[in-house]
Amino acid sequence: MSARTAAEDTYFTGLARAAAGALLFGFPLLMTMEMWAFGAHMDRLRLALFVLVTAGVAYGLSRFAGFRDETTAFDDALDTAAALLVGFGVSAGLLFAMGLIGPGTSLREAVGMIAVQAAPASMGAVLANRQLQAGDRDGEKEDRAGYLGQLFLMGAGALFLAFNVAPTEEMILIGFRMTPWHAAGLVLLSLGVLHALVYTVGFAGQHEHEGHPRAFAHYTLAGYGLALAVSVYVLWIFGRLDAGMSEAVRAVIVLGFPAALGAALARLVV
Numbered sequence: 001m002s003a004r005t006a007a008e009d010t011y012f013t014g015l016a017r018a019a020a021g022a023l024l025f026g027f028p029l030l031m032t033m034e035m036w037a038f039g040a041h042m043d044r045l046r047l048a049l050f051v052l053v054t055a056g057v058a059y060g061l062s063r064f065a066g067f068r069d070e071t072t073a074f075d076d077a078l079d080t081a082a083a084l085l086v087g088f089g090v091s092a093g094l095l096f097a098m099g100l101i102g103p104g105t106s107l108r109e110a111v112g113m114i115a116v117q118a119a120p121a122s123m124g125a126v127l128a129n130r131q132l133q134a135g136d137r138d139g140e141k142e143d144r145a146g147y148l149g150q151l152f153l154m155g156a157g158a159l160f161l162a163f164n165v166a167p168t169e170e171m172i173l174i175g176f177r178m179t180p181w182h183a184a185g186l187v188l189l190s191l192g193v194l195h196a197l198v199y200t201v202g203f204a205g206q207h208e209h210e211g212h213p214r215a216f217a218h219y220t221l222a223g224y225g226l227a228l229a230v231s232v233y234v235l236w237i238f239g240r241l242d243a244g245m246s247e248a249v250r251a252v253i254v255l256g257f258p259a260a261l262g263a264a265l266a267r268l269v270v
Contacts, residue, residue: 018083018125022090025124025160030094030117034167038238039113047112050237054119057156058083061126064149079126087122088114123160147218154223154263158230161262162255166234175250183253190227190253190260195220197264227259228252 029035042050059080063073092114095101101110165171178186198219231252235241241248 014128015082015086017128018086019090019128021124021126021128022083022087022121023094023124025127026087026091026117026121027094028164029120029167030091030098032167034169035116036100036113038167039116040109042112042116042237042239044112046237046239047115050119051115053233054122055080055084057159058087058122058126060152061123061156064153083122083125084118086125087118087120090125091117091121120160120163123156150219151222151226153266155226155230157262157264157266158223158227158259159234159262161265162227162230162234162259165258166231166240166255167238171254172240172247172251175247175254178250178254183250186253186257190257191220191224193257194223194227194260194264197261198223223263224256224260227263228256231255231259 059076062076062079062083092101095110095113095117101113105113195216232241235248235251235255240251243251
């Protein structure tokens with residue numbers, strides 16, 4: 001087999017894995033009725049910002065957690081473009097196959113539905129080789145990312161898990177039924193679970209602060225802050241913060257719990 005043929009085989013294998021990753025990461029949201037409505041009616045400026053943020057997250061994942069150990073910024077940009085194309089392609093294909101978009105769907109609605117669904121699919125495409133490639137990975141690339149890179153990975157994990165539950169009506173209902181005491185208890189529970197999971201999974205550099213109070217601030221508090229910031233962003237994108245301040249704060253705290261879990265388990269997810 002020539003070197004060119006081997007390279008082509010590797011490329012098409014990578015594309016196949018990317019499509020499989022996009023399917024695995026994007027399929028749960030594809031089956032959510034709220035996502036169809038959000039995609040069809042979301043404000044176009046919010047949708048444009050959403051796509052830009054998705055592209056930025058995909059680039060960061062390629063940079064810090066991609067399957068190739070040595071890459072340049074240009075390589076990561078190409079990988080990001082490929083992941084976005086795969087994510088949009090898989091999302092469009094599935095929506096069409098299930099009859100959710102078709103000849104009778106307006107261009108505005110079709111574009112919105114595909115773009116919203118493509119966000120988790122694109123993340124899955126970037127991470128496909130990490131999740132599906134045979135053999136063990138020791139996470140050296142993530143370890144070399146540094147503290148800011150670790151925070152980025154936590155934010156990406158928070159975004160992925162929060163995005164899977166934020167569109168549902170149950171998130172708003174839970175916040176509506178909570179009392180201030182429930183909200184305070186959930187904040188403490190989120191911090192406790194995040195702290196326990198971070199030190200179970202293991203983040204690069206945390207051993208330097210083992211047993212030191214700064215470790216709690218550097219990873220647990222920082223991670224929870226990222227989880228809350230991601231929650232605000234996702235809820236705003238989906239128009240869930242348009243109610244009163246009290247309802248919005250409780251919704252952020254509720255979504256902050258799964259987002260904190262995603263941040264803590266980022267090393268397993270990405």
